[in-house]
Amino acid sequence: MREFGYHKAHDVPGAVALLGADPDARFLGGGTNLVDLMKSGVERPARLVDVRELPLDAIESTGDGGLRIGATVTNSDLAAHPEVRRAYPALTQAVLAGASGQLRNMATVGGNLLQRTRCGYFTDVTKACNKRAPGSGCPAIEGEHHNHAILGASGHCVAVHPSDMGVALTAFDAVVSYQTAEGTGELPLADFYLPVGDTPHRETALPAGALITHLTLPPAPVAARSRYRKVRERASYAFAIGSVAAALDVRDGVVREARLALGAVASRPWRARAAETALTGAPADAASFAAAADAELAAAKPLPDNAYKVTLMRNLIVAVCTELAEEAAR
Structure with a gap:
């Protein structure tokens, strides 16, 4: 492990300035x-800038009925917040589905979004990996890939991205x-993550040296009846x-x-736009849910050992949508 410096930031401008002074800082x-x-x-920073004690740990309602979530809010505090549980239950469920209680007590919202893939080739510095060492190749394509991407990948x-929270x-x-250092900015999460293309090492659209300060969830009445379902191997x-x-x-039996x-x-995290379009205005029944899943998964390009994910995701979409429709009918 490379020796590194450590600095505790006391305010946001100071944190940004510390990182800007050292391109090898994190x-x-x-x-x-x-x-x-x-x-x-895999990571070899020369300096760590500790942002944990910055005043970014609040969850507040916005004037229009949404939520503002500070970047240093812990995963545990996010999942337990009454307004998150009421207005965005799938977000609470997603957070609780991730990691362990001890890790959720430490992990932050901003860090969760920036976590990196758990691909074994990426985390093993003795192996080639275009994400870690651009131009070295992607051995997963011919090697171990049973839990790898079926949508939006490239040669x-x-x-795959590991976040549960990011999906919700x-x-x-x-x-x-x-x-x-130049000021503030914002990115819709739909634009935050970059497509893989031929630059998989470029993962987000965050400007260099940027510090995530908070997330905003816009008001979404539909989110009050939501669900997160995770399938895992244990x-x-x-x-x-x-x-x-x-x-x-x-x-009235129709998906509005x-x-x-x-x-x-x-x-x-993959927004299923084709499925959403297919569902809107359709009967809230298994046939519609299956058709929506098929519309989304038509673009899937699985590898030999992860083709099971197409069937898995089809069944998962149908099951979760069916449960939500049954709840609405009660």
């Missing part, structure tokens, strides 16, 4: 991903706010092999509005 929140990557040699990278936030149109503390965040507004995002199928 922000440190809970450290639940970054420190692991430092231990394995340069087939890794994507379904509900979260906006990421940040600060740089009962606890495992990354998803497939997940769905879904919300339906069903009236649908929100769907998928996890563990792409390099970023």
